[in-house]
Amino acid sequence: MKLESKIPGGPIAEKWTRHKFELKLVNPANKRKFTVIVVGTGLAGASAAASLGELGYNVKSFCIQDSPRRAHSIAAQGGINAAHNYPNDGDSIYRLFYDTVKGGDFRAREANVHRLAECSNLIIDHCVAQGVPFGREYGGLLDNRSFGGAQVSRTFYARGQTGQQLLLGAYQSMMRQVSKGAVKIFPRREMLDLVLVGGKARGIVVRNLVTGELECHEADAVCLATGGYGNVFYLSTNAKGSNVSAAWRAHKKGALFANPCYTQIHPTCIPVTGDHQSKLTLMSESLRNDGRVWVPRQNGDPRKPSDIPEAERYYYLEEKYPSFGNLVPRDVASRNAKTVCDNGLGVGSSKRAVYLDFADAIKRIGENGVSAKYGNLFQMYEKITDENPYKTPMRIYPASHYTMGGLWVDYNLQSSIPGCFVLGEANFSDHGANRLGASALMQGLADGYFVIPYTIGGYFASEKLDKITSSQAEFVDAAKSSKALIDRLLSINGKKTVTEFHRELGHITWENVGMGRNKAGLEKAVSAIPSLREEFWKNVKVLGDNVSFNQNLENALRVADFLEFGELLARDALYREESCGGHFREEHQTPDSEAKRDDEKFCHVAAWEWKGDNQPHELSKEELEFENVHLMTRSYK
Amino acid sequence: MSGNMNLTIKAWRQKNAQARGGFETIKLSNISPDMSFLEMLDVMNEQLMKEGKEAFAFDHDCREGICGMCSLVINGLPHGPDNLVTTCQLHMRKFRDGDTIVIEPWRSAAFPVIRDCAVDRSAFDRIIQAGGFISINTGNAPPASTLPVPKANSDRAFDAAACIGCGACVAACKNASAMLFVSAKVSHLSYLPQGKPEKQKRVLAMVEQMDKEGFGNCTNLYECEASCPKGISVEFIAKMNREYLFATALYSEKVYSTDA
Numbered sequence: 001m002k003l004e005s006k007i008p009g010g011p012i013a014e015k016w017t018r019h020k021f022e023l024k025l026v027n028p029a030n031k032r033k034f035t036v037i038v039v040g041t042g043l044a045g046a047s048a049a050a051s052l053g054e055l056g057y058n059v060k061s062f063c064i065q066d067s068p069r070r071a072h073s074i075a076a077q078g079g080i081n082a083a084h085n086y087p088n089d090g091d092s093i094y095r096l097f098y099d100t101v102k103g104g105d106f107r108a109r110e111a112n113v114h115r116l117a118e119c120s121n122l123i124i125d126h127c128v129a130q131g132v133p134f135g136r137e138y139g140g141l142l143d144n145r146s147f148g149g150a151q152v153s154r155t156f157y158a159r160g161q162t163g164q165q166l167l168l169g170a171y172q173s174m175m176r177q178v179s180k181g182a183v184k185i186f187p188r189r190e191m192l193d194l195v196l197v198g199g200k201a202r203g204i205v206v207r208n209l210v211t212g213e214l215e216c217h218e219a220d221a222v223c224l225a226t227g228g229y230g231n232v233f234y235l236s237t238n239a240k241g242s243n244v245s246a247a248w249r250a251h252k253k254g255a256l257f258a259n260p261c262y263t264q265i266h267p268t269c270i271p272v273t274g275d276h277q278s279k280l281t282l283m284s285e286s287l288r289n290d291g292r293v294w295v296p297r298q299n300g301d302p303r304k305p306s307d308i309p310e311a312e313r314y315y316y317l318e319e320k321y322p323s324f325g326n327l328v329p330r331d332v333a334s335r336n337a338k339t340v341c342d343n344g345l346g347v348g349s350s351k352r353a354v355y356l357d358f359a360d361a362i363k364r365i366g367e368n369g370v371s372a373k374y375g376n377l378f379q380m381y382e383k384i385t386d387e388n389p390y391k392t393p394m395r396i397y398p399a400s401h402y403t404m405g406g407l408w409v410d411y412n413l414q415s416s417i418p419g420c421f422v423l424g425e426a427n428f429s430d431h432g433a434n435r436l437g438a439s440a441l442m443q444g445l446a447d448g449y450f451v452i453p454y455t456i457g458g459y460f461a462s463e464k465l466d467k468i469t470s471s472q473a474e475f476v477d478a479a480k481s482s483k484a485l486i487d488r489l490l491s492i493n494g495k496k497t498v499t500e501f502h503r504e505l506g507h508i509t510w511e512n513v514g515m516g517r518n519k520a521g522l523e524k525a526v527s528a529i530p531s532l533r534e535e536f537w538k539n540v541k542v543l544g545d546n547v548s549f550n551q552n553l554e555n556a557l558r559v560a561d562f563l564e565f566g567e568l569l570a571r572d573a574l575y576r577e578e579s580c581g582g583h584f585r586e587e588h589q590t591p592d593s594e595a596k597r598d599d600e601k602f603c604h605v606a607a608w609e610w611k612g613d614n615q616p617h618e619l620s621k622e623e624l625e626f627e628n629v630h631l632m633t634r635s636y637k
Numbered sequence: 638m639s640g641n642m643n644l645t646i647k648a649w650r651q652k653n654a655q656a657r658g659g660f661e662t663i664k665l666s667n668i669s670p671d672m673s674f675l676e677m678l679d680v681m682n683e684q685l686m687k688e689g690k691e692a693f694a695f696d697h698d699c700r701e702g703i704c705g706m707c708s709l710v711i712n713g714l715p716h717g718p719d720n721l722v723t724t725c726q727l728h729m730r731k732f733r734d735g736d737t738i739v740i741e742p743w744r745s746a747a748f749p750v751i752r753d754c755a756v757d758r759s760a761f762d763r764i765i766q767a768g769g770f771i772s773i774n775t776g777n778a779p780p781a782s783t784l785p786v787p788k789a790n791s792d793r794a795f796d797a798a799a800c801i802g803c804g805a806c807v808a809a810c811k812n813a814s815a816m817l818f819v820s821a822k823v824s825h826l827s828y829l830p831q832g833k834p835e836k837q838k839r840v841l842a843m844v845e846q847m848d849k850e851g852f853g854n855c856t857n858l859y860e861c862e863a864s865c866p867k868g869i870s871v872e873f874i875a876k877m878n879r880e881y882l883f884a885t886a887l888y889s890e891k892v893y894s895t896d897a
């Protein structure tokens with residue numbers, strides 16, 4: 001398939017302005033004739049639903065949770081980047097753009113990233129106007145903190161609950177549109193299929209999670225804002241309900257899946273304690289501003305951390321990366337934690353952890369100072385581990401956190417299916433092979449507030465859309481095949497639970513497609529996942545019925561999709577014979593163990609096309625051009 | 638880490654809103670004190686399903702105490718016996734070997750049971766929809782730096798904004814009052830200059846919707862504050878009552894600015 005990115009012409013800083021002018025408009029009276037479905041109510045989905053409703057479109061908003069306010073964006077802690085340069089430390093839109101392209105290890109689309117940086121300031125202005133209580137100085141103006149991968153302080157924050165406050169802002173704006181009748185919400189609904197009519201996305205089939213009923217909804221366009229696929233690792237910092245299903249069903253209807261191997265392993269999570277572990281908890285990366293990462297120099301040092309003298313501590317990030325120190329990007333921090341633990345220097349009962357120590361920060365700004373910045377994170381840590389991080393260093397270890405890959409979209413955020421737009425983490429476009437801290441919130445909100453309202457208008461104004469109803473054949477057929485899938489799951493009545501399969505899949509993916517990947521491991525994953533999938537369809541135990549609230553069935557449907565997606569994840573990682581950002585192929589590293597890209601062969605987006613059950617995917621490439629930020633070896637030393 | 642607790646769970650089972658519910662007794666062994674409460678329930682559900690019994694339904698999602706989806710009244714206490722945590726952040730080390738643990742849903746007429754301990758909290762969405770927002774369209778915002786907010790007000794607004802909308806306040810209250818939830822949103826927005834233009838209209842609309850949903854009134858027992866995982870203070874209820882009083886006396890769609 002030929003992939004047209006539709007990047008506008010002109011100099012990088014003028015592309016978006018020019019494109020907004022060139023996009024055709026829908027006049028205000030005509031907007032109410034169009035219906036837009038938005039799936040997902042995280043930052044991207046809620047902001048899109050609110051903004052589209054404000055413009056006058058009819059919006060139908062769907063989410064799997066009991067309320068749109070609960071989408072997993074709410075758990076983002078640290079902050080949101082913007083190029084306002086309030087601290088007067090040299091920031092600019094161009095610098096934010098530059099840092100993001102470099103941080104993404106030259107695997108993102110330059111034009112998208114520049115647009116993102118341009119929107120960043122508008123987002124802060126808008127969120128303040130919505131009443132988001134960002135951290136402020138005594139003078140009443142907004143405060144900033146620094147974050148990984150940048151040498152300026154450009155991160156706006158709301159204590160350790162930035163995602164929560166931004167999401168509630170977007171949710172409240174969306175609920176305002178609900179009160180005006182512009183947006184209609186459908187909570188506890190899970191998308192099971194995307195419906196195409198005449199090759200265009202015209203609706204969805206959802207399962208009502210309370211009644212089991214399959215509902216068909218028609219529209220003029222469908223926006224998927226359904227988040228990432230981190231739960232393919234079973235243990236991740238994602239919410240338990242986060243899943244790949246909506247994106248995967250769209251993929252099976254023709255939307256290309258781009259760069260699935262770009263997954264982010266977050267360096268600062270609470271380590272696993274045992275087999276019962278159901279999810280991992282992230283401690284915001286902002287902690288690395290004041291916390292120092294170290295391990296004992298001596299292998300298996302039995303002493304308490306406080307008894308280990310300074311000279312016998314290995315501050316490996318500060319030593320190896322003197323200019324960025326503890327604030328190196330996430331992939332670098334994670335990989336280094338893995339390396340020191342692989343070398344036997346890990347701490348805690350599992351020996352798969354490193355210390356994050358606040359003793360110096362407490363000396364400098366006192367316990368109160370630390371508490372004002374990170375109080376809720378410290379409290380959370382103590383609740384989970386039963387240890388007081390003011391007294392003893394935190395123990396942290398990397399965990400799957402964010403996925404940069406996603407459905408392929410053009411500059412308009414449209415997937416390879418006309419009328420199917422993909423927003424936020426669910427698309428692939430802005431973070432390349434690694435996302436910088438505090439950039440996910442920025443991207444979700446940029447897509448929803450400031451990009452889709454323009455580009456969807458361009459689509460409506462230039463396409464002829466026939467009148468359709470949700471009772472026509474395409475919808476009926478889609479609902480029938482969803483029903484068949486559900487009936488099949490309920491009829492297996494095997495011996496293993498859905499969670500057992502999910503955990504096994506997670507074991508395969510974490511061991512072979514996790515922080516360090518190599519050919520042998522990936523080949524193992526590529527053969528093990530299809531066998532596990534086959535076993536799933538023969539031996540899974542799904543109880544209950546499809547006419548009531550059935551969480552077992554919900555979960556089974558999601559895991560079934562992960563079992564297909566996981567194979568593509570491994571295949572993409574196997575295909576990409578280079579290391580870049582979060583994708584680290586052990587065969588491709590520099591003598592000092594840094595990621596080694598291959599720009600000759602892999603400076604492109606790998607977008608995969610579904611060709612049918614158990615058929616190999618077909619690869620399409622979008623070449624990436626770096627006209628502004630020139631290709632170079634990423635160094636944080 | 639190996640488990641070393643044996644527990645007896647009495648879990649509320651109810652097929653749907655219409656059905657009659659009752660407690661089911663389930664014996665669990667080998668529970669680790671490091672497990673979260675929900676991980677203990679995961680173990681219980683795996684055990685039930687292996688026996689061919691349907692899993693116990695409960696709401697949960699982020700499992701890090703911020704989404705507000707998990708609920709459960711545990712031994713009579715919403716979110717259980719620990720302070721300032723949601724059920725997902727409650728750990729089994731708060732219980733002892735041999736304990737019997739009683740698990741019930743949020744009980745309120747405004748929160749009908751969907752199944753077992755999963756309830757319908759859409760009443761909260763309708764209260765926000767009635768006025769829990771600032772009327773600003775995308776694109777309309779003034780530059781953020783033009784609006785200084787005194788740090789104390791900003792901090793107070795934040796204290797209120799920390800509400801996660803879980804509904805523990807309602808479950809804890811003998812009147813099933815939602816005043817803590819409503820007052821938190823009213824206060825969050827009215828402490829900020831951005832929220833002032835609509836503050837009277839907002840408090841009237843939100844309180845009206847709250848009453849319509851069937852939540853009870855506040856009789857100052859402070860059970861809500863005690864059970865709130867985010868420590869939202871009942872002082873916000875007092876603030877809301879003041880705002881409400883002024884608004885009923887002064888607010889009219891036709892009158893210009895009657896800031897109290």
